[in-house]
Amino acid sequence: MEYLTLFMGAVVVNNFVLTKFLGLCIFFGVSKNLSASAGMGMAVTAVMTLSSMLAWLVYSFVLVPFGLEFMKTAVFVLLIASFVQLLEMIIKKQAPALYNMWGIYLLLIATNCIVLAVPLEMAEGGLSFLMTVVYAVGSGLGFGLAIILMASCREKLRLADVPKHLEGLGIAFIIAGMLALAFLGFSGMI
Amino acid sequence: MAAEHTTKEYSIFQIALNLMLACFVSGLVIATVYFFTNPIAIKNAEQAKMDSMQELVPEADAFVPIAGQEEWFEATKGGQTVATVVPSEIKGYGGKITMLVAVAPDGTVIDYTILKANETPGLGDKAGREPFKSEIKGKTAENLVVTKDPSKKDNVQAMTGATISSKAVTLGVQNAVKEVDQFTGGAK
Amino acid sequence: MKNLWLTFKKGLVEENPIFVLALSLCPALAVTASVITSLTMGLSVMFVISMNNVVVSLSRKIVNPKVRVPVYITSIATIVTVVQLVLQAFAPALYKALGIYLALIVVFAIILARAEVFASKNKVIPSFFDGLGMGSGFCIALILIGCIRELLGNGSLLGIPILGSWYNPALIFILPAGGFMLIGYMVAGWKMWTEHSEKKKAERGEA
Numbered sequence: 252m253e254y255l256t257l258f259m260g261a262v263v264v265n266n267f268v269l270t271k272f273l274g275l276c277i278f279f280g281v282s283k284n285l286s287a288s289a290g291m292g293m294a295v296t297a298v299m300t301l302s303s304m305l306a307w308l309v310y311s312f313v314l315v316p317f318g319l320e321f322m323k324t325a326v327f328v329l330l331i332a333s334f335v336q337l338l339e340m341i342i343k344k345q346a347p348a349l350y351n352m353w354g355i356y357l358l359l360i361a362t363n364c365i366v367l368a369v370p371l372e373m374a375e376g377g378l379s380f381l382m383t384v385v386y387a388v389g390s391g392l393g394f395g396l397a398i399i400l401m402a403s404c405r406e407k408l409r410l411a412d413v414p415k416h417l418e419g420l421g422i423a424f425i426i427a428g429m430l431a432l433a434f435l436g437f438s439g440m441i
Numbered sequence: 442m443a444a445e446h447t448t449k450e451y452s453i454f455q456i457a458l459n460l461m462l463a464c465f466v467s468g469l470v471i472a473t474v475y476f477f478t479n480p481i482a483i484k485n486a487e488q489a490k491m492d493s494m495q496e497l498v499p500e501a502d503a504f505v506p507i508a509g510q511e512e513w514f515e516a517t518k519g520g521q522t523v524a525t526v527v528p529s530e531i532k533g534y535g536g537k538i539t540m541l542v543a544v545a546p547d548g549t550v551i552d553y554t555i556l557k558a559n560e561t562p563g564l565g566d567k568a569g570r571e572p573f574k575s576e577i578k579g580k581t582a583e584n585l586v587v588t589k590d591p592s593k594k595d596n597v598q599a600m601t602g603a604t605i606s607s608k609a610v611t612l613g614v615q616n617a618v619k620e621v622d623q624f625t626g627g628a629k
Numbered sequence: 630m631k632n633l634w635l636t637f638k639k640g641l642v643e644e645n646p647i648f649v650l651a652l653s654l655c656p657a658l659a660v661t662a663s664v665i666t667s668l669t670m671g672l673s674v675m676f677v678i679s680m681n682n683v684v685v686s687l688s689r690k691i692v693n694p695k696v697r698v699p700v701y702i703t704s705i706a707t708i709v710t711v712v713q714l715v716l717q718a719f720a721p722a723l724y725k726a727l728g729i730y731l732a733l734i735v736v737f738a739i740i741l742a743r744a745e746v747f748a749s750k751n752k753v754i755p756s757f758f759d760g761l762g763m764g765s766g767f768c769i770a771l772i773l774i775g776c777i778r779e780l781l782g783n784g785s786l787l788g789i790p791i792l793g794s795w796y797n798p799a800l801i802f803i804l805p806a807g808g809f810m811l812i813g814y815m816v817a818g819w820k821m822w823t824e825h826s827e828k829k830k831a832e833r834g835e836a
Contacts, residue, residue, distance in 0.1 A: 270805055272658040276738060279654070321475050321714060324732045325467060325706035332702055362702070362741065364655045364733040371729045416817040416824075424813030432806035438561070439534045439605065459693040463700040467707040474711045478718035485721050562782075563800045 254385050261389030264440055267365055268397040269431040274365030278398055279423050281356070288402035292395025294356045296388060298338070299366050302331045303387035306370035307380050320374065327370045328362070335361035365394060400430055497543040497552045498524045510624065516543065524551050525621045531613035534605040535559035540569075542617035546625070548581050553614050565606030573600050573607065577614055582622060585615035636755055637762035641769065656737075657771060658808040659730045664787045667775030669723045671768030673716070673731065675761065677708050678740050682760030684708070685748040692749075701744045702735070709735045739763060777811060778802045 267273045274295070281291045306327050314320055339357045342350045360366055369390060373383045404426050413422050494504050494514060501516035501523055516524040524543045531538050536559040543551040555569035567573055576597045577585065587608045588596040599607040656674075660666040684704050685692075692700050713731055716724040724731065734740070743763055748756040779785055782802030784792040801807035 272655045272805065272808070273733075275654040275658070321479075321710065322468070322471055324710050324713065324735055325471065325703065328702055328706050328735050329464075329699065332699065362736045362738070364736050367733060367736055368729060371732050375729070414817075416820045417813070421813045421817035421820070424816065425810050428806045428809030428811075428813065431804075431809055432801075435804065435806060456693050456695050459691075460696045460699055460703075463692075463696075463703045467703045470707050471710045471714075474714050478714045481718040482714075482721065485718065489721060562803055563798060 254382065257382060258385050258389040259440070261386050262393040262396065263434060263437040266393045266397055266434055266437075267368065267390045268394055269427070269434045271368070273368050274363060274394055277356075277359050277363060277365070278394075278401065278427075279420065280359070282398050282401040282405055282423070285399070285402040285406055288398045289395070291356050292391070292398050295360055295365065295394050296391025298335060298357065298360050299369055299391040300384060300387040301338070302334050302366055303369045303373065303383050304380070305334055306330060307373060307378075307383045310370070310374055311380075323371070323374050327367055331366055331370075332361050335366075365390070397430065401427065404430075493541060493554060493556075494526050494543075497526060497541060497554060513624075522546055525625070527617050527621060528556075529613045529617040531609050531616065533558055533560055533609040534565050534603075535561065538568075538609055538613060540610070540613055540617075542614050544618050544621040548618060548622050549579050550577055550581075550585070550614055550618060552578060553610075553617075555610070560606045561603065564600070564603040567600055567603065568606045568610040573610075577611065582615050582618040585611050585618065587611050633755060633758045637758045637765075639759075639762055641762055641766040654812075655733065656730050657774060658805065658812065660727060661771055661775040661778055661808065662782070662803040663726075663779045664772065664775040665723070666726050667771040668768075669716075669720075670727060670730065670734075671764075671771040673712050674734055674737070674740075675764030675768050676712060677705065677734055677737075678743060678764040678767075679757055679760035680708050681705050681740055681744055682748040682756040683753055685744040686751060686753045686756035689749045697745075697749065698741070701741055705740050705744075706735050739767065774808075774811065774815065778808060782807065 261267070265271060268275065268278050277291060277295070281287050309326065309330060310320075310323060314323055314326065319326075335357055339350075342357075369383070369387045372378075373386070378386060401423075405423065408422060408426075417425070491504060494516065495501065498516040501518050503517045504514045504526065505517060507513040507515050507525070510527075512528045514526040515522055516526055524545055526541060526543045529540050529542050531540075538558040538560070539556045540553055540558075541556060542553040545551050553574070558566065558569070560566045560568065580595075580597070584595045584597075586596045587599045587604070589599050589604075590596075591598065597607070597611050656670055660670045681701070681704055685701060688700075709732065712734075713724070716727075716731065743760055747759045751759070776786060779787075779802075780791060781799050782804075784790055784796045784798045799807075802811065
C-alpha cells in the first residue's frame with residue numbers, strides 16, 4: 252500500500268515537473284513535438300530508474316558504511332554522467348534502432364536535475380531499494396505524463412494566434428502554469 | 442606514449458590519470474571543508490533543538506533527555522518537572538507533519554510547534570499559528586477532538602477551509618498527549 | 630579594464646541566463662517563493678560559477694581535453710559540496726529551506742557552458758568576471774522573481790510584512806502554477822524591453 256502511495260505521489264501529487272520544477276530544460280526544449288516528447292518520456296524513465304538503482308547501491312554499500320554521506324552530491328553526479336555515457340555506448344552498439352529513436356536525448360538527460368533528484372531524495376529520506384525503484388519509475392512516468400500533455404497543447408498552439416512577445420518560451424511557461432494549476436487538484440489525494 | 446605537437450594522441454593511461462587526479466583533489470577539498478564545518482553544524486543543530494524546546498516551555502531551565510524514549514525530553518525548572526517535550530508525526534493534507542509537543546504533568550497541552558509540514562499555504566499552514574494554537578493549548582487528550590459546532594467550547598474548533606489540516610494537527614497533538622499520559626501513568 | 634566590464638555586463642542583460650538563454654530554470658521556480666531563498670540561491674550560484682571559472686581557467690593547460698567534461702563536473706561538484714557544507718554549518722535554516730535544489734546547482738547547464746565556452750579558453754581574471762557576470766544576472770533575475778512572488782503571494786518581503794492586512798495574498802504566486810505563469814510573462818516582458826531598447830539604439834545610430 253505504501254508503494255502505491257509513493258508511486259501515485261510521484262506521478263501526480265508531487266509531479267517532478269509541475270510541482271517540483273525539475274527537468275524544465277528538457278521539458279521546454281523537447282515538448283514542441285509530440286512523438287519526440289513520448290520518446291523523451293520513456294528515455295527519462297529508463298535512465299532515472301537504472302541510475303537510481305545504481306546510486307542506491309553505491310550509497311548504501313560504499314558511502315554510508317564509510318561515513319561519507321557528505322560526498323553524495325559529487326559521487327552521484329559523476330556516477331550518473333558516466334553511467335549514461337556507458338549506456339549510450341552500449342545502446343549504440345547493441346540496439347542501433349533504439350539508439351536512432353532516443354539516443355540523442357541521453358546526453359541531454361545525463362546532466363539534468365531530474366535524474367540527480369531521485370538519488371538525492373533517496374539519500375535524504377533513507378528509502379529502501381524497492382522504494383527507490385518505485386519512486387524513480389513513478390517520477391519518470393510523471394515527467395512523461397507532463398511532457399506529453401505539454402506537447403499536445405503546444406502542437407495545437409501552432410495554429411493559434413499568440414501575441415508576438417509571448418511566442419515560444421513565454422506562452423510555453425503560461426501553459427505549464429495552467430497544467431500545474433490543474434495538477435494542484437491532486438493534492439490531498441494521498 | 443610520446444605526445445606529438447600537432448595531433449595530440451593521449452593514451453588511456455594519461456586520460457585516466459588526469460581524471461583520477463581531479464577526483465583526488467576534489468575529495469581532498471571536500472573532506473577538509475567537512476572536517477572543519479561538521480562540528481559547527483552539529484553544534485548548531487543541537488542549539489536549534491534546545492531553542493525550539495525553550496520556546497515551548499519558556500519557564501524551564503533545563504531539558505533532560507528521557508532514557509528509553511527516543512527524542513523525548515523532560516523540561517525541568519529548579520529540578521522539578523514542568524513539562525515533557527515529545528516529537529509527533531502525523532499524516533496531514535499535503536504529507537507528513539512533524540511537530541514538537543510540550544505536555545504538562547497534569548496532561549494538558551502547554552504548547553506545540555510544527556517543525557515540518559506541507560499544508561496548503563494560507564489555509565492549512567495556519568495550523569501552527571494563532572488563533573488555531575489557542576484552540577489546542579491547555580486541553581487534555583479527551584478534549585482534543587475537532588468539531589465544527591461553535592457551541593462546543595471544550596473541543597477544538599476547526600479552521601475554515603482547512604478541516605483536514607485541523608484534524609491532522611489535533612490528532613498529532615492528541616497522540617503525543619496520550620503517549621505521555623501512558624508513559625508517566627505507567628511510571629507512577 | 631573596459632573589457633572586463635563588458636565581459637561582466639554581458640551576463641547581466643544580453644545573455645541573461647534566465648530570461649534570454651533559458652538555462653537552469655529549475656531553481657528559478659523552485660526557490661523563488663520567497664526573497665531570502667532566492668537571494669541565498671543566487672549568491673551560491675554566483676559563487677559557484679565564478680570559482681569554477683577560475684579553477685577551470687587555472688587548470689586549462691593541465692586538463693586533458695578528452696576528459697574535460699568529467700573534470701569540470703568534478704570541479705563544480707566539489708565547489709557545490711563546499712557551499713552545502715558551509716551553509717549547513719552557518720545557516721542551517723536556509724540550508725533546509727533550499728533543500729535538494731542547492732545540490733542541484735551541480736547540474737546547471739550554465740556553469741558547464743561557461744566553463745566550456747569561456748573559461749577553458751581564457752585567462753583567469755576575465756574568466757572570473759565572466760562567471761561573476763553570469764552569476765549576477767542569474768542572481769538578479771532570481772531576486773526579481775522572488776520579490777514579485779513573495780510580495781504578491783504573501784504580502785511581505787524578506788519576511789517583513791509590507792502590504793498591510795488589507796491585502797489578501799494571492800496565494801497562487803507562491804504556488805508552482807503562479808511561478809510558471811509569472812516567468813512566462815516576465816520572459817515576454819524582457820523580450821519587449823530588449824527589442825524596444827535595440828530599436829531605440831538603431832534609431833539613434835541612424836540619426
